[in-house]
Every structure is written in structure tokens, then in C-alpha cells.
Amino acid sequence: MQASAAWQPSTQVVWRNLDVLSQAQPLLVMNPPELAGWAELNESVPCLFFSQDYRVSQAFRQQGLEIEFAVLPSPEQWQMAEAVLLFWPKAKELAQWLLGLLTSLPRELPIWVVGEHQAGVKSTPKLVEALGGSCYKQDNARRCSLFQLELPVAQPFSLEEYWRLDAWQLADQSLQVARLPGVFSEQSLDKGSQLLLDHLFLPQQGRVLDFGCGAGVLGAYLKTKCPSAEVVMLDVSALALEASKRTLAANQLDATVLASDAWSGVGGRFDFILSNPPFHTGIHTDYAPALALISQAQAHLNPGGVLQLVANSHLPYLEWLRQHFSKVQVDAETSQFRIYRAWR
Numbered sequence: 001m002q003a004s005a006a007w008q009p010s011t012q013v014v015w016r017n018l019d020v021l022s023q024a025q026p027l028l029v030m031n032p033p034e035l036a037g038w039a040e041l042n043e044s045v046p047c048l049f050f051s052q053d054y055r056v057s058q059a060f061r062q063q064g065l066e067i068e069f070a071v072l073p074s075p076e077q078w079q080m081a082e083a084v085l086l087f088w089p090k091a092k093e094l095a096q097w098l099l100g101l102l103t104s105l106p107r108e109l110p111i112w113v114v115g116e117h118q119a120g121v122k123s124t125p126k127l128v129e130a131l132g133g134s135c136y137k138q139d140n141a142r143r144c145s146l147f148q149l150e151l152p153v154a155q156p157f158s159l160e161e162y163w164r165l166d167a168w169q170l171a172d173q174s175l176q177v178a179r180l181p182g183v184f185s186e187q188s189l190d191k192g193s194q195l196l197l198d199h200l201f202l203p204q205q206g207r208v209l210d211f212g213c214g215a216g217v218l219g220a221y222l223k224t225k226c227p228s229a230e231v232v233m234l235d236v237s238a239l240a241l242e243a244s245k246r247t248l249a250a251n252q253l254d255a256t257v258l259a260s261d262a263w264s265g266v267g268g269r270f271d272f273i274l275s276n277p278p279f280h281t282g283i284h285t286d287y288a289p290a291l292a293l294i295s296q297a298q299a300h301l302n303p304g305g306v307l308q309l310v311a312n313s314h315l316p317y318l319e320w321l322r323q324h325f326s327k328v329q330v331d332a333e334t335s336q337f338r339i340y341r342a343w344r
């Protein structure tokens with residue numbers, strides 16, 4: 001099978017090296033960035049798929065491919081794998097814990113890491129060395145590298161060591177926030193989210209959606225201020241969903257947390273939708289979720305319902321909002337961010 005130039009560069013590099021990568025089977029593919037080619041490949045090289053991204057998982061399932069969507073691969077996948085291919089994530093700290101996880105494989109297997117140079121894959125040798133392993137470069141093309149790793153195996157691994165729970169000041173409220181490397185605003189509250197919290201519309205009741213909830217700061221704050229509201233929180237990332245659940249639990253708050261690629265996993269209408277929408281997928285700019293939020297929000301709002309969001313001022317959201325809503329206002333503005341509000 002030929003790699004397509006339309007595929008992501010790291011996927012193209014995998015396809016150039018299929019003969020080596022497919023020597024041990026099944027190959028556990030962790031966090032593939034896209035569906036590209038896997039369905040065809042799976043017919044000749046049995047693979048196990050694992051993803052922390054709901055969008056990718058849905059694409060696989062729509063093609064009839066089994067994939068686990070979770071924070072960690074299941075013990076069954078871990079036992080069954082005869083080789084592992086890890087796609088390098090955007091955040092170095094997430095890469096660090098994923099590599100740590102690989103040291104808990106039950107036995108020695110071929111382990112591969114592939115990723116883009118601009119995402120930091122070149123730090124693989126250093127991180128692997130810190131874990132007591134070694135690696136060599138198998139390929140270097142399309143501004144990507146593919147490494148083969150030798151890691152100590154059967155090591156204890158506990159994800160709990162990477163979770164943090166800290167009190168953060170959210171506007172006028174102190175709340176416990178659960179954080180994990182790989183979840184948005186892992187280090188500190190995002191300045192855009194902070195501005196939104198400072199100007200947040202607070203409906204005293206009704207159904208509220210936190211679109212792209214990350215660690216759950218917006219939804220949890222709203223639920224604290226408006227206990228009668230029914231809060232729903234969605235995100236595409238398994239790590240974000242787990243962080244949101246932990247944030248809610250730590251503050252004794254009750255809300256529904258849903259896996260969803262934009263609107264794909266959510267039903268019914270809302271009285272208020274709030275968001276600090278993403279404009280990146282991995283390291284690449286991606287306006288699709290924000291555009292889906294704005295262009296389809298009307299269909300998910302009750303009459304009189306409100307959409308409020310924060311965005312970097314340079315993003316064309318005001319124009320998009322005006323295309324889809326007859327009433328739009330700017331609630332607040334700094335040199336970097338704007339808070340928009342629109343009414344159905």
C-alpha cells in the first residue's frame with residue numbers, strides 16, 4: 001500500500017517503514033493521529049488500536065475498526081500486544097508519562113515512537129535514557145523521526161503519581177482543580193478562561209453546556225455559582241474528561257461529563273453554552289471545532305438561549321458569530337482576548 005501525500009507526515013513515515021514495523025503482531029498502535037490507511041493495513045497486519053482522542057476513535061469505529069478510547073490501554077491490550085507504536089503527543093510531559101507507561105509492558109517487545117520534529121520527538125533519546133533505556137533512529141523524513149526503543153519492562157507504573165489537585169482562584173471562588181500533563185492549562189489557569197470567568201453570564205437555572213471542558217474549570221465554577229443549573233460538560237480528550245470528573249468530585253459538584261467531538265456526542269437543547277474553544281489539534285491550527293460550535297450552536301440552544309465564549313482577538317469569531325446570530329455583543333476585551341455573547 002502507498003502512503004498518501006494528504007496524510008499527516010508522521011503517518012507517512014510509518015508507512016515507509018511498514019516492513020520493519022509489522023514484524024511482530026499484533027502491533028498496538030497508540031494515539032494514531034488519523035484513520036489514514038489503518039483499515040486496509042489491519043487486513044494484512046493485525047493491529048490493536050488505542051486512542052485518547054474521541055474524534056479519532058469515532059473515525060475508526062465508523063470504518064468498523066475496534067479501538068479503545070480511554071485514559072490508559074486496557075490490561076487485555078497490554079497483554080496481547082507483541083509490538084507497540086506510539087505516536088508522539090504535543091505535550092512533552094504527556095510524552096514523558098506515556099513513555100513511563102511503556103516500562104510497565106509485561107515483557108520485552110519492539111517499541112517504536114514516531115512524531116514530528118516541531119512537536120519535540122527529538123527529545124525521545126533523552127527521555128528514554130532517563131528511564132534507563134536506549135533508542136536508535138530508524139528513519140528521518142518529512143520533518144519526522146521514527147525511533148526504536150529499548151526500555152526496561154515489567155516496572156510498576158501508577159498514573160496517580162502524575163495527577164495533581166490544587167486549589168485555584170477562579171474569579172471570586174476558590175475551587176480544587178485536577179490536572180494531568182496533556183490536559184489544557186496544566187500549569188495554571190488560562191488567561192482567556194480567567195477573563196471569561198470574570199465576565200461569565202450566570203443563568204440561575206436551565207441546562208448549561210461547557211463545550212471543550214478541559215479540566216472542568218468553567219463548568220465547575222458555573223455549577224458552584226448556579227447550583228440549580230443542570231450542567232453538561234463535553235470534551236474530545238479522555239484525559240480532559242477524567243480531569244473534569246475529578247474536579248467535580250473534589251468540589252462535591254454534580255454534572256454530566258460526555259465524550260464528544262464537537263456536537264457528535266451531545267443531545268437536547270441548552271439555555272446557555274459557554275466555551276473557551278480550541279483552535280489547535282495537536283500542534284496544528286484547527287478551526288473546525290470552533291466553527292462547529294458557532295455554526296451549530298443555534299440548533300442546540302432553546303429560544304432566548306445564550307452562547308458565550310472567549311477567543312484570541314485575532315481569530316475571526318466575531319464575523320462567524322454575526323453570520324449565525326442576529327444579536328452579538330463583545331462583553332469584554334483585552335489586548336489579547338475578547339469575550340463574545342450571542343443570543344438565539
Ligand SMILES: C[S@@+](CC[C@H](N)C(=O)[O-])C[C@H]1O[C@@H](n2cnc3c(N)ncnc32)[C@H](O)[C@@H]1O
Pocket residue numbers: 055184185190193211212213214215216217218234235236237240260261262263275276277278279289
Ligand atoms: C482551550 S481548551 C479549554 C479548556 C477549558 N474549558 C478551560 O477553559 O480551561 C479547549 C478544550 O477543547 C477540547 N477540544 C479540542 N477539540 C475538540 C473537539 N473537536 N470537540 C470537543 N472538544 C474539543 C480540548 O481537548 C480542550 O480541553
